[in-house]
Amino acid sequence: MxxxxxxxxxxxxxxxxxxxxxxxxxxxxxxxxxxxxxxxxxxxxxxxxxxxxxxxxxxxxxxxxxxxSWPEPVRDTVPVNATVPAVTADEVPGVLARFPGCTTAKVKVAERGQPAAADVDRVAAVRSALGRTGRIRVDANGGWGVEEAAQVLGRLAPYDLEYAEQPCASVEELRDLRLVLGRRGLDVPVAADESIRKASDPLRVRDLGAADVVVVKVAPLGGVRRALEVVQACGLPAVVSSALDTSVGMAAGVALAAALPDLPYACGLGTVALLGGDVTPERMEPVDGALPVRRVAADxxxxxxxxxxxxxxxxxxxxxxxxxxxxxxxxx
Incomplete structure (x- = not known):
């Protein structure tokens, strides 16, 4: 357009x-x-x-x-995950309480200045709060090298990770990490985030076999329609995520998730709950673990x-x- x-x-x-x-x-x-x-x-x-x-x-x-305009939706609601920042383990229950009904949690790890033990404690607290049936994914934002990622994910694997999001910075490192995890018998799928949304060629993830899952964000990819094209070209399961959007921006992420033919994972679209305010009184916050597909007008x-x-x-x-x-x- x-x-x-x-x-x-x-x-x-x-x-x-x-x-x-x-x-x-x-x-x-x-x-x-x-x-x-x-x-x-x-x-x-x-x-x-x-x-x-x-x-x-x-x-x-x-x-x-x-x-x-956005593509026509194929579903009316979109399941979302809770997002747990790099807080202490005792703060985890309070964070999860802001995401009512969510049975999947994304946990931030590899925070600069924090030891790996803090990541383990945080993930353990999330597992305790969600119980055995809850799903946990971790997000390192490219903060580890290949060997460090393999070591820390080995410590986190007993908590039954759904996947590890962008454990290493480069596409080549993601590919190498997948090989290392396989050799060590660690069943931790790898998801690519920054390697999709910040790359000049997001399809290199597919071409190098660098990920099991792709994480896509509407704004960094240039819109709902462009993001949908990237997902279709990658041919991998997709998780739609947000970038600390207000409810106006979140509506675009929900529109993308609603238009995907398949949606096997809860989406990272619950981060409005992390904001201390919003631009609409009808905030895009999860109810029973899901968000409705709708437009949002600023007040x-x-x-x-x-x-x-x-x-x-x-x-x-x-x-x-x-x-x-x-x-x-x-x-x-």
């Missing part, structure tokens, strides 16, 4: 700064620029360190939501309540302009 002119985007832009309930990957306040278009609301919220090229894909996703009062300071508004508007220039090839 065509990208609207920059003045049209800026006319419907609102910048918010929402506090996190607990820090998540170093984020304490989640900033986002929301776009109001003729088809509804979209979200532009690339993480602060991303440059214009990477941010332009997030803009394409926001434009698709507010000016375009004017909540946009005002969480409005970012003027200097941050100016920063985000400049960032939107830079991403728009990269997306359209128009420096003006």
């Amino acid at each position: 065509s990208v609207p002119p920059l003045p049209e985007l800026l006319a419907g832009a609102h910048v918010v700064a929402v506090p996190m309930r607990v820090p998540f990957r170093g984020v304490r306040v989640r900033e986002a620029l929301l776009l109001e278009g003729p088809r509804g609301w979209g979200e532009f919220a690339p993480f602060l360190e991303y440059g214009p090229a990477e941010a332009s894909r997030w803009l394409a996703a926001g434009v698709e939501a507010a000016w375009g 004017p009062e909540l946009l005002e309540r969480w409005a970012a300071p003027p200097d941050r508004v100016a920063w985000w508007r400049e960032r939107l302009a830079a991403a728009h220039a990269h997306l359209t090839g128009d420096p003006a």
